[in-house]
Amino acid sequence: MKAGLVTFYHIHHYGALLQAAATERAVERFGWDCEIIDYFVNQDNALFKRPTGLGSAAHDAHTALHYQALSERYRRFEKFSRDHLRISDRRYGHFDELAGGPLPYDLILSGSDQIWNPKIFPDGRFDPVFFGTFSQKRRIAYAPSFGVPTIPEGMQAELKGYLDGFSHLSARETQGSAIIRDIAGKDAPVVLDPTLLLTADQWAAMADHPANYPKGGYILCYCISRPGALIPYLERLHQETGLPVVQLCGIRQKVHPKAKQIMDAGPAEFLGLFQNAAYVVTNSFHGTVFSVQFHRPFFTTVSPAELSAPERS
Missing domain, CATH: 3.40.50.2000 (Glycogen Phosphorylase B;)
Structure with a gap:
């Protein structure tokens, strides 16, 4: 069947x-x-947007500056x-x-x-x-x-x-x-x-850990919208643990002045970063899911925009 x-x-x-x-x-x-x-x-x-105004121009300028990493991200998704x-x-x-x-x-x-x-x-x-x-x-x-x-x-x-x-x-x-x-x-x-519906072991089998990626002992920050209320919590966690901040770029805005931004991660590298994190801070549903899957301590917020209609569902 x-x-x-x-x-x-x-x-x-x-x-x-x-x-x-x-x-x-x-x-x-x-x-x-x-x-x-x-x-x-x-x-x-x-990678480059169809020209529609200042927003697309700024996006394309950022893409050009980080083209090598973003093209590698493209390859890894494929x-x-x-x-x-x-x-x-x-x-x-x-x-x-x-x-x-x-x-x-x-x-x-x-x-x-x-x-x-x-x-x-x-x-x-x-x-x-x-x-x-x-x-x-x-x-x-x-x-x-x-x-x-x-x-x-x-x-x-x-x-x-x-x-x-x-x-x-x-x-x-x-x-x-x-x-x-x-x-x-x-x-x-x-x-x-x-x-x-899958187990952590099943997800781990799909994960990848590139040699140039951090191997552990870091705070993973993954945002799909403006970080908002995450920022004070992230800063406090960074200060109290002394751990470096690694930002998996769901958005391109840098969320912490000392964050190491990772722009070239595909889904396999996404899994590996969650698997190896000491802590996770996120405003993403799937960021929360994979923190749970890999038993990572996490802190989740929901942005004001997502609490209002039509996103609240």
Whole structure:
């Protein structure tokens, strides 16, 4: 039996690739084959941005200054995909290509991440591919996220039509479960993010520890948004322990004047940095997950922007 997984997998984002790898392995634990359907959409990994104003110009100037490290990061993301993801031989660019011919799957699995967030897509609408509507095979949803607290006006009926086609539904957050109940009248249990379905040993087997990386005895700081309330805590921890600060760059802003910034880490190096840290400070969900996975003492904050709508879900 074979499952076709539709999820975010190609964007160079640590959480996206690691949740995709985890979902495949979790499904295979039940005795199924599982591969990601290579649906390539809205996922631009170009190092330099399309010119749109001062913001993109500043980003590109920073990229140029750190080009060697950022190009190595790019290479390491691509290598992790080749080494640890099972992806279909054929790439699909749009819905009609998927719907137009037979697919080698016994079920379609809508995987985790914010695949049901309409705001992610250029037209601000749901992408029906991530609801599996291109296939008449059985459809299951594991831990998808809407990423918004409410469904935009005028899109409720469309969403209900998509949800009615699933034999089993679940959600990654309580807000997502409530949306499914309100829109489709169906119970959708809140389930673990796929990265919590694997063991620390399984993640350690995918980790890498480059020779020029610190080997331990450091405070790892990983931020995906402005550090805000993390800064006083990070400074106090640095002062009281005397340990150096290593910043894994989810954002490019330097979070501490003495931080050693690591810009070239791919997903394997991400895992290695968490595995070897003495402490972790983070405002990232997956930063928290991998602190827990590797039993690292951690301190997590949530930025004010993420506490407000629409990110609070």
